[in-house]
Amino acid sequence: MSWTSPKLVPRSAPIVLLILTLAAAVSFAAVSHLVARFTANQQSRGRKLYAQGLAEASAGRYDDAIAAFRAALTCDPTNSQYQLSLARALRDSNDPRHLDEAESYLIALWQRAPQDAAVNLALARVAAHRGSLEDATRYYHNAMYGVWNADTEASRSKARIELIQFLLKQGARDEAASELMALATALPPDPAAHLQAAKLFGNAHDDAGELAQYEEALRLAPTNAAALAGAGEAAYRSRDYLTARRYLQAAVNANPSDSDSRELLETTDLILHNDPFASHISDAERNRRITAAFAQAEKRLAECAQQKGVDLKTATPAATPLASLQSLWTEAKPDLARLRSPAETDLPDALLDVVLQIEQQTTTTCGQPQGLDLALLRISQRREAASQ
Amino acid sequence: MSDPASSANSPAVRFQAPRRLFSTLEGVFNEELFFLILSVFIGIFAGLAVVCFRLAIDWMHLALLGPLPQTHSWRLFAVPALAGLIVAALVIHVFPGIRGSGVNQTKAALYIFNGFIPFRTAIGKFICAAIAIGSGQSLGPEDPSLQIGAGIASALGRQLQISREKLRLMAPVGAAAGLAAAFNAPISAVLFVIEEVIGRWSAGILGSVVLSAVSSVVIVRWFLGSEPLFRIPVTAFKRPAELIAYAVLGIVGGLASVAFAKSIGYLRPRLKALPRWTQYFQPALAGLLIGLIAFLGAPQIMGAGYDSMDQAMHGQYAWKILAVLALLKVLATTFSFVSGAPGGMFAPTLFVGAMLGGAVGGAVGDIERIFFHHPAGSTGTYALVGMGVLFAGFLRVPMTSVFMVLEVSGNYEIVVPVIVANTFSYVISRSLQTVPLFDMLTRQDGLILPSLEEDREETILRVEDAMLPVPATTLSAEDYVDANARRVQDSTDSSFLVRMHPSGWNIISRDQLQRLLREGKGEHTLASVLPLQSLPSLYPDLPLDSALRYVNNYPLVPVVNRANSRQLEGVISSESVFKKYGSRGAEEVPRPT
Numbered sequence: 001m002s003w004t005s006p007k008l009v010p011r012s013a014p015i016v017l018l019i020l021t022l023a024a025a026v027s028f029a030a031v032s033h034l035v036a037r038f039t040a041n042q043q044s045r046g047r048k049l050y051a052q053g054l055a056e057a058s059a060g061r062y063d064d065a066i067a068a069f070r071a072a073l074t075c076d077p078t079n080s081q082y083q084l085s086l087a088r089a090l091r092d093s094n095d096p097r098h099l100d101e102a103e104s105y106l107i108a109l110w111q112r113a114p115q116d117a118a119v120n121l122a123l124a125r126v127a128a129h130r131g132s133l134e135d136a137t138r139y140y141h142n143a144m145y146g147v148w149n150a151d152t153e154a155s156r157s158k159a160r161i162e163l164i165q166f167l168l169k170q171g172a173r174d175e176a177a178s179e180l181m182a183l184a185t186a187l188p189p190d191p192a193a194h195l196q197a198a199k200l201f202g203n204a205h206d207d208a209g210e211l212a213q214y215e216e217a218l219r220l221a222p223t224n225a226a227a228l229a230g231a232g233e234a235a236y237r238s239r240d241y242l243t244a245r246r247y248l249q250a251a252v253n254a255n256p257s258d259s260d261s262r263e264l265l266e267t268t269d270l271i272l273h274n275d276p277f278a279s280h281i282s283d284a285e286r287n288r289r290i291t292a293a294f295a296q297a298e299k300r301l302a303e304c305a306q307q308k309g310v311d312l313k314t315a316t317p318a319a320t321p322l323a324s325l326q327s328l329w330t331e332a333k334p335d336l337a338r339l340r341s342p343a344e345t346d347l348p349d350a351l352l353d354v355v356l357q358i359e360q361q362t363t364t365t366c367g368q369p370q371g372l373d374l375a376l377l378r379i380s381q382r383r384e385a386a387s388q
Numbered sequence: 389m390s391d392p393a394s395s396a397n398s399p400a401v402r403f404q405a406p407r408r409l410f411s412t413l414e415g416v417f418n419e420e421l422f423f424l425i426l427s428v429f430i431g432i433f434a435g436l437a438v439v440c441f442r443l444a445i446d447w448m449h450l451a452l453l454g455p456l457p458q459t460h461s462w463r464l465f466a467v468p469a470l471a472g473l474i475v476a477a478l479v480i481h482v483f484p485g486i487r488g489s490g491v492n493q494t495k496a497a498l499y500i501f502n503g504f505i506p507f508r509t510a511i512g513k514f515i516c517a518a519i520a521i522g523s524g525q526s527l528g529p530e531d532p533s534l535q536i537g538a539g540i541a542s543a544l545g546r547q548l549q550i551s552r553e554k555l556r557l558m559a560p561v562g563a564a565a566g567l568a569a570a571f572n573a574p575i576s577a578v579l580f581v582i583e584e585v586i587g588r589w590s591a592g593i594l595g596s597v598v599l600s601a602v603s604s605v606v607i608v609r610w611f612l613g614s615e616p617l618f619r620i621p622v623t624a625f626k627r628p629a630e631l632i633a634y635a636v637l638g639i640v641g642g643l644a645s646v647a648f649a650k651s652i653g654y655l656r657p658r659l660k661a662l663p664r665w666t667q668y669f670q671p672a673l674a675g676l677l678i679g680l681i682a683f684l685g686a687p688q689i690m691g692a693g694y695d696s697m698d699q700a701m702h703g704q705y706a707w708k709i710l711a712v713l714a715l716l717k718v719l720a721t722t723f724s725f726v727s728g729a730p731g732g733m734f735a736p737t738l739f740v741g742a743m744l745g746g747a748v749g750g751a752v753g754d755i756e757r758i759f760f761h762h763p764a765g766s767t768g769t770y771a772l773v774g775m776g777v778l779f780a781g782f783l784r785v786p787m788t789s790v791f792m793v794l795e796v797s798g799n800y801e802i803v804v805p806v807i808v809a810n811t812f813s814y815v816i817s818r819s820l821q822t823v824p825l826f827d828m829l830t831r832q833d834g835l836i837l838p839s840l841e842e843d844r845e846e847t848i849l850r851v852e853d854a855m856l857p858v859p860a861t862t863l864s865a866e867d868y869v870d871a872n873a874r875r876v877q878d879s880t881d882s883s884f885l886v887r888m889h890p891s892g893w894n895i896i897s898r899d900q901l902q903r904l905l906r907e908g909k910g911e912h913t914l915a916s917v918l919p920l921q922s923l924p925s926l927y928p929d930l931p932l933d934s935a936l937r938y939v940n941n942y943p944l945v946p947v948v949n950r951a952n953s954r955q956l957e958g959v960i961s962s963e964s965v966f967k968k969y970g971s972r973g974a975e976e977v978p979r980p981t
Contacts, residue, residue: 013422017429023433024429024432027432027433031439031611034443035439035443035612038443038446038447042446049455070695077613077615078615097703097704097705097706098704100702100703100704100766100768101699104702108619
């Protein structure tokens, strides 16, 4: 052939290039076939290793899972599912050194598909592990509004709930409250979902929101004992004792073994029966309640002093707050006789002040009271809150 | 009579159009253009070969060590040694000349063997390096890819019977293609081939080298994707004070490079000098050592180690472990390389650099935690910079080292730390290890090849070095002959420079002036009697070599100012030039052999 002659260029160059092109095309096809076969084998091996990794991860053996996922990735380096699973295993392994690598995988995946909700959720969890409020919030939001492969609404709610839990853990109550509002409007008609939301409102110290969610759950399932108990407790915390009694009574009826609700119901009853400031009682009844509270306060003071080894008869008011309160109580006692006088309009408040001071101080000194003392403490707290 | 339709269909007529097309195309090609197009084909073939080479290594690794090698597994212990025996037998009996990395062989092909690399060498390199690296020998696939590319290019050039001059250049063109494909980094490959294989900057070959490198990278990315060899961590350079830590990394890297190179330089000739039968067992012994290290808990040092580099860059190891891994890798690579197992030094260099960088970064982070409560830089950034540091110190390719890190990371924010650390490493390595690694290896093999580093160090003699002062007497072409003759009466010189109008210089001898007077031309201007062709002039900054072209033809050559060619800076003569060369020759120390 002429192209092998020493004077190659320029006489036979086109033929040479044509032959080279054909040779390149044939080689290309051969290598394509080779690569395709190799890749198919590798992918098959990768799938086995991936399954092994998933099994290890679900058994909580994260180090083995990581090794298996890594090996799967060496077989199929661009497989997003393997990368995501490896990142999750790295994150869940509770080894802080693994977080960097997990994040690196996830960021690579995120750059390829920023709308992928699963990747955003995984990134949010990494950020949450690091305690990075800003990043975690951003990725959780991306996950909420991202593309889910299945069960979109439930997955979005779960992501939001996770964000709320993270925000509460971080002490970001305002942000958590905003997310809770959004959550409440998008909940499906499912009592369990409302119960969960109610607990989150409770964690956020939003008693009204919590009560509303329990009531919504009760609207869907009126005899749900957990909802009844929760609603009673939420109403109790928000000092709506009448409502609390209604729900707690129903909770106890629905579940007689619910000792917590029963105890709370007893306290609620004591509050309702001993509150001197209740609006529907007569003056005589009010005076009786003040007198009873006054007597109970002295009893509580004596018990607390005994518990702390303080002799109230000999101790000077300057020596201990308990002695000071005893002195206050003794000074106020003669005023009880003047309760019936219509001119003494401020006297009930003054006497109750003494009772409440004693209950609060003894709580501080001797711990949470029980029974009527607890009821008096709650009454004092409600009165304080109302005056503020 | 013949039928017109049948004559139109006759073969002679049917092939007229393609022939005309070929004739037109034949006129288009010249050798330069043809060579450029050939470079693209070299890139394609080299790229395809490297794709197969990488598959072969992966396949070997899976077949020999399994997909999930476990520490304390018998395979880790036995496979490298057994594979070492097979490789040694192949190297000794079937493929002689494939020992080592292949960079020097390619360079020798360019400078000694007129571009000749036996195709058998390329095939042998492919097979043996795949077995060696796949079985866990601590070597990398890049340098063998370089030699495979060069081998393919050389074979193609020979097959096409191209000119000797072009055939010589085929090896580096193929080398760039092979390296670019293996490393997925065309710029670094081109720079490395220029710095280390060609050994000098040559504009003539640059286009071909770039074309082949780019086309091979396109092929590799087509088949294997554009994923980098390792995932690059988020890198950042936050405060200038960090440069101190990077300088420390450069110093540590420089010292490690020297230790690494010296250990290879010390052991290699000694092992080669052992009886021939021992060569059957040297790769196996190296494999046994590597297997032992892996068996005892450090399988990361096996093979190229890109997965471990990836993990080091993402903070997977404590800095003390990284330091130990760097030390073990130096040991393992030294034994693998000096045993004659075919494989490259690129990947091990990157590995050691990444581990050292990570170790320094981790230690700096711990110190920063004590003083500032949180570290400024990430371990990954230090590991990445560490790779460049070893490249600069161990392979002694400073330009490639910088561009390699930038190209691999795609992050120009770390260019300052890279330059600072690499400079320290390079300077320390040069001071403590005069001869670069690849030059040392070629000299151990009895070859003296040009080196860019030596070229850089060589002081070039310039015209100004041999320049004599401006002569006391210069003549003007506008003056009369008799006036000029009177002017030279008191001079002892025999020749005089003549300033021409409006520019240029000429020369006239005392005898010529006397003859003109005798011929009665005293009233003529010199311009009218001198030949029109003017004297060549030189500039002070030109290489002295350029003066050699003129000093034999003229007794004096003017050296003029570049801004004003009428302003004479001095003159040079053949005596002054040869005197300067003579004095330089006496000063120069002969190169070690």
